[in-house]
Amino acid sequence: MKRTASVLLLLTYFAATSAQTRPAVAATPPMGWNSYNCYGSAIHENEVKANARYMARHLKQYGWQYVVVDFLWSYDNPPGSNIGNPFQKNLDDGSFIPWLTMDKWGRLTPQPTKFPSAFGGKGFAPLAKYVHALGLKFGIHVMRGIPRQAVWARSPVLGAKGITADMIADTNSKCSWMNHMYGLDMAKPGAQAYLNSLLKLYAAWGVDFIKVDDIARPYSASEIEGYSKAIANCGRPMVLSISPGETPFKQAVHLKQNVNMWRMADDFWDNWSMQLKMFDYAKQWEGTGGPGHWPDCDMLQIGKLSKRGPVGPERYSRFTEDELYTHMTFWCIYRSPLILGGNLPENRPLEVRLFSNAEVLAVNQQGANPRQLYKRDSTMVWYSHLTGSKNIYAALFNLSDHPKEVDIDFDDLNMNGNVGVRDLWKKQDLGSFKKSYKHKINAHGALLLKLSTNDKLSRK
Template sequence: MRIWNVLLGVFLFSTAFADFKDWAKTPPMGWNSWDCYGPTVVESEVRANADFMAKNLKIFGWEYVVVDIRWYVKNPSSGGYNQKDPEFVLDGCGRYMPAENRFPSAKNGRGFKPLADYVHSKGLKFGIHVMRGVPNAAVQNKTPIKGAGGITADKIASDKTVCWWLKDNKTIDFKKAGAQEYYDSVISLYASWGVDFLKIDDLANPYHAEEIEMIRHAIDRCGRKIVLSVSPGETPTNCAEHVKANANMWRIVPDLWDDWGHVNRLMDAASRRVCHISSGGYPDCDMLPLGRIGIRAEVGKDRSSRLTRDEQLTLMNLMLICKSPLMFGGDLPSCDEFTISLLINRRALNLHKNSKNVRILKNEGGVLAISAEKRVGVGGYIALFNRTDAVMEDIELARTSESLGIGASEFREVWTGNLLKSVLLKPHSSVLIDFR
């Protein structure tokens, strides 16, 4: 009987492992609390953004509502992680729990389940951020690990490769008995809350292959479809195949903020990664720092995005053609009309969902050209980016497309549907074209 149980377990594990790419057949789209609230977001703000998304964005494919970093700290401070005397909240198994003073519905040990239920009631999906590793407090208190037969947290902890920018956790030594059981217990808890999306930090750079594999195994065993996002970038290019085999999205740059230099850097990073795009696995350009951000964030004060409108459209065009996940970083209820218009254009979002075989055609002389095929239908898409501070005039599209190896005769601007014969690209601007 035991051998049959083992074989059944192997079958179920391999089936789950094969299926996780199906949980994100198109790039995930949602809202994340980081750019506007940093580590200080509270439940009422999460609910307000969920309400706005359900009412205004859900019909366009936006679905994830993600609570970012340090939701387990009672007294978080913005503008510096490693504050003096943070008050952490953990359960008796060494697992972080939501701070009840910030998330009142978590009282009486309910965790994020009531908030996840609220998000699900809106027809949306719920996600959270967590750091890799085991909490220092659990290690210091020698907290028992659930399901590990009496092994305590100090037995699996290591001081090697501890996160340099946030000191909340120790590394988990994958060789130690109880290590996998700890990740299993954590992911099982999240699954019981109804978590649909996990952004796990300090995994991608430096790259922690063993912990990524432990997390992958834990998700596959938890009984819930949880999309896995690996952060922060730049994920090493030589790890692309490994991360594709274990995660649904992985960061390709450090944090992206509302600065043209960040966007310009992103173009090169994306250009190196488009060859790794696959169904269910996406190089991640980070969050969209658009709309009202910096309300209580780590970078800058309360503001509207400092990117010009041309630069904002360029950032959208880059993420759309490169099939990056789209995680909006601004506060949705206080967004302006222009920003919302960037999130609800059906032609642009159709390209994002239904394109394939993304290729870099040119990246020199201040010009970036990227193409993609249509999944269904004739023709394809091309995006042209002006990375310079000068105007590029009278770009004749038929001639340009021929020089880039695309023999097209009809060109329509994706956002408006208007026919084009030539374009003028102002500094830092771009154009997204549907061609036949």
């Protein structure tokens, strides 16, 4: 009995030690790059590597780390082809054309014509190794469920003897905008085994981030839990991001228990009206973010976009310079994940300034409990607390179409006496002020401040 008790104590000790030393996943909002906004489905391996090299050389030092290959990497886009959506024309015809690259277990694998290093069944392992060698992390996008062609082929499910794909698919569960997957009936024997086999494959490739699409709206709770369980058992820490929005707010507790990032809205693009609407979405989800679970404003629409689709012509972001600063400022004060959408090697000095300001990025990574202070008369203020100090970050926004004065009352933030004010974008101390601070801001512009009560500046 004593020996048994000792063994149990040792097992408990090692389990606790393992839990304490296991790397935290998304303890702060993930920062990285995703291929969708500039390449759609038509991204090729050499372009992924070019963006990874740029990140390693210019952005890694500021905390940017994830390199994510977005959708349809198992589909053959010939070099130079544009995205479109090859599935949109025949959503309901039951067709399995175009054919996707898939292994014998019904798991999609990279198309070797787009990702040459995947030849010979290597999958994404060589590309992940390349990204890891740069000191970065690697991620992929997947569609919820199981390929229809696996169901048609009755592919066996790895780890579930006697179970085939047609036995676990919910053929009534279909994506409304892409016709190559069925949902999984998680109540069926073998459904969880399929997801487990999928995530173990990704872990073997070296995947650090998985974005699951067509799962947040409509909300597929059982499949979300299935992916979460599969990640927990795959042997490798991974960020779990779900999309698209609008994710139901009533699922906030379930989300925090199962995923690391969830989209608040549908795809966000470089459109001022969408930016205004995002403020409303963010207010609804206020207070739900925290270590390990973050409401996601979607990718940053900054830089060279839509080189091969998916929305509009190839262009640099249509946001004005003031709107770009508002865009980046809000994502930071709100502590949204920061996922770049533009083609990084084509960054101009403007993009470099937006992505490499350590003081601004600290607001995203070190702020706590972001809240809206007020929204009135086409002006708005959000704030957060700097962890471990009495300092406060404050973001002032002019939402109107003309220059306007925006003010912040220190009493509303429980700050007394002289308050030191620092402009984080300009990296300049503006002085010490009593009671309030106000500043004239350009149309659609923003100001990001650090407020400190222990500042020694004497200006009133």
